[in-house]
Amino acid sequence: MSRPEDTPTRIAFTVEDLTVAYQGKPALWDIDLRVPEGVLMGVIGPNGAGKSTLIKAALDLVPRAAGTVRFYGQTYRQARRLVGYVPQRGSVDWDFPTSVIDVVMMGLYGRLGWLRRPGRAERDAAFAALEQVDLVKFADRQISQLSGGQQQRTFLARALVQDAEIYFMDEPFAAVDAVTERAIVEILRELRGRGKTVIVVHHDLQTVKDYFDRVTLLNVALIASGETGQTFTAQNLKAAYGGRVSYMADSEQGGDDDNDVMLVGD
Numbered sequence: 001m002s003r004p005e006d007t008p009t010r011i012a013f014t015v016e017d018l019t020v021a022y023q024g025k026p027a028l029w030d031i032d033l034r035v036p037e038g039v040l041m042g043v044i045g046p047n048g049a050g051k052s053t054l055i056k057a058a059l060d061l062v063p064r065a066a067g068t069v070r071f072y073g074q075t076y077r078q079a080r081r082l083v084g085y086v087p088q089r090g091s092v093d094w095d096f097p098t099s100v101i102d103v104v105m106m107g108l109y110g111r112l113g114w115l116r117r118p119g120r121a122e123r124d125a126a127f128a129a130l131e132q133v134d135l136v137k138f139a140d141r142q143i144s145q146l147s148g149g150q151q152q153r154t155f156l157a158r159a160l161v162q163d164a165e166i167y168f169m170d171e172p173f174a175a176v177d178a179v180t181e182r183a184i185v186e187i188l189r190e191l192r193g194r195g196k197t198v199i200v201v202h203h204d205l206q207t208v209k210d211y212f213d214r215v216t217l218l219n220v221a222l223i224a225s226g227e228t229g230q231t232f233t234a235q236n237l238k239a240a241y242g243g244r245v246s247y248m249a250d251s252e253q254g255g256d257d258d259n260d261v262m263l264v265g266d
């Protein structure tokens with residue numbers, strides 16, 4: 001059933017005039033972004049484009065030089081229980097002595113408050129999330145003793161138990177095999193199906209059209225953001241990646257779609 005004309009889609013995530021600099025050098029420049037509720041959005045751009053910085057600035061993990069970020073109209077501090085985060089793998093200290101189940105339970109602390117100890121219901125929720133990412137048998141293992149893909153799935157399970165409304169995932173497909181990638185895609189789609197908003201930093205241009213209904217292209221500045229069909233165009237990709245990649249029309253489609261691009265360079 002389609003939405004009545006007079007019910008506008010709610011905006012889940014808004015960024016206005018956001019600038020972030022490290023040691024005086026801008027990593028993001030004057031970004032404006034509006035992400036409607038219930039979408040699965042890819043964030044793409046070359047290494048160093050500011051993709052992780054966008055998420056970190058939104059979640060108050062790095063200071064903003066200028067601009068505002070809102071989650072359903074609220075600041076991060078007000079909305080933090082609505083926001084789930086799966087960090088980029090390399091940015092996490094995996095030697096931290098903690099077990100898989102404890103990492104997953106950390107996702108529940110927003111709901112519980114620090115003072116209440118998790119009980120049976122929370123443990124069940126954590127195990128259900130581990131089941132979803134096929135990690136139950138590793139529940140008591142130290143996170144330092146997991147493979148890269150298993151570590152990634154641990155963080156996904158933590159985000160799932162949090163029952164957030166807006167999820168930020170920084171390269172959830174890095175270091176995972178094809179089977180895990182399919183499993184993660186299914187989870188992302190399930191979240192979208194439940195009306196969640198899912199924002200995913202992604203590197204594989206070949207899968208963008210398949211995975212995401214919206215896409216944001218970044219390279220310090222915002223290149224474009226919108227529905228994948230209109231936004232994931234050769235022109236925007238060229239603007240984001242410069243001369244480092246080249247494209248050609250996808251001949252399997254009969255060449256009738258100017259927006260179809262195929263990565264042929266590196």
Ligand SMILES: Nc1ncnc2c1ncn2[C@@H]1O[C@H](COP(=O)(O)OP(=O)(O)OP(=O)(O)O)[C@@H](O)[C@H]1O
Nearest residue numbers: 022023027045046047048049050051052053054088
């Ligand atoms: N803590 C920091 N201190 C100084 N510079 C930083 C810091 N974090 C990131 N940068 C710089 O800011 C820019 C953007 O980094 P960011 O991690 O946001 O890029 P990215 O788009 O996520 O890249 P990748 O695809 O490699 O993950 C880069 O030039 C990076 O070197």
Ligand SMILES: [Mg+2]
Nearest residue numbers: 051052053088
């Ligand atoms: Mg990054």
